[in-house]
Amino acid sequence: CFTCSWNHCDVLICCLLMDWRKLFRTGKAADVFQYYTTLTSSEKQELLSQLHAIPISQLCSFVEEAKKSQCNNKNVVKPYVGQVCTTYLERDAEEICMGTAEGYRAISSNQVAAVVLAGGQGSCVGFDGPKGIYDIGLTSGKSLFQLMSERILKLCNLSHTYADKFAKSKNVGSNGDLSALSSDLPTIPFYIMTSPMNDAETREYFKQSNYFGLDSKDVSFFVQGVLPCLSDENGN
Numbered sequence: 001c002f003t004c005s006w007n008h009c010d011v012l013i014c015c016l017l018m019d020w021r022k023l024f025r026t027g028k029a030a031d032v033f034q035y036y037t038t039l040t041s042s043e044k045q046e047l048l049s050q051l052h053a054i055p056i057s058q059l060c061s062f063v064e065e066a067k068k069s070q071c072n073n074k075n076v077v078k079p080y081v082g083q084v085c086t087t088y089l090e091r092d093a094e095e096i097c098m099g100t101a102e103g104y105r106a107i108s109s110n111q112v113a114a115v116v117l118a119g120g121q122g123s124c125v126g127f128d129g130p131k132g133i134y135d136i137g138l139t140s141g142k143s144l145f146q147l148m149s150e151r152i153l154k155l156c157n158l159s160h161t162y163a164d165k166f167a168k169s170k171n172v173g174s175n176g177d178l179s180a181l182s183s184d185l186p187t188i189p190f191y192i193m194t195s196p197m198n199d200a201e202t203r204e205y206f207k208q209s210n211y212f213g214l215d216s217k218d219v220s221f222f223v224q225g226v227l228p229c230l231s232d233e234n235g236n
Contacts, residue, residue: 024056054228062227107159108186114152118145118202119195119224130198133205145192145205149212149219152188160185190219199223 024032032051039047091099106112122131132145142150194202203221206212211219 024051059227104159104162107155107188110186113189113191114148115191115193116148117193117224119193119198121195121197130194130202130205132192132202145202146209146212149190149214152190153213156186156188187215187218190214192219192221193224194221195224196226 021033036044036047118130118132120131122129122134125134127134133143135141136144192202199221206219
């Protein structure tokens with residue numbers, strides 16, 4: 001008979017460790033446990049929690065597919081040789097007017113949305129937070145998120161005011177059909193991609209800023225997926 005000093009948590013950690021060691025060894029990633037013995041109990045729990053979130057089998061599959069792709073000459077990327085769209089400055093006044101009218105028509109018909117991939121941090125500019133809220137040095141003090149939001153709101157108002165005028169003057173849009181134009185102020189749904197690191201901070205920033213005049217139901221946030229960095233057998 002003996003007295004066991006382990007508690008429930010210790011037993012659970014031990015069982016999880018055995019399972020994850022086996023799983024990551026199969027995926028040739030057992031080195032994630034290299035410094036496990038130097039961690040405190042809470043740090044060990046945090047490590048196992050992080051490992052639990054990694055789809056190791058799927059990750060290994062990605063790596064194998066990438067290796068095969070490198071060996072397959074059919075997947076070599078080549079320069080694009082097709083027709084390249086001209087720039088705004090290369091268009092004549094007629095084309096610009098038609099394009100503007102069509103853009104306003106689409107917005108007024110609620111056929112346009114905006115998306116920004118804002119998952120990155122501002123570490124490259126010495127800012128510990130989402131890039132979108134960084135002070136870029138404007139005299140107005142406005143952030144990138146504020147500029148984007150205000151431009152979306154401005155577009156909604158412009159399209160509501162001028163879509164009918166532009167479309168009638170050039171008889172463009174849906175073959176000249178203006179029936180799709182609404183008398184209500186159109187909306188441009190704003191989709192913002194965040195990361196696990198800055199999702200909460202980004203959402204709170206918009207909330208505290210009253211969404212910069214946008215309706216909160218028109219602003220949606222979604223978190224990008226993340227995978228660990230990988231290296232080959234040589235550590236590259």
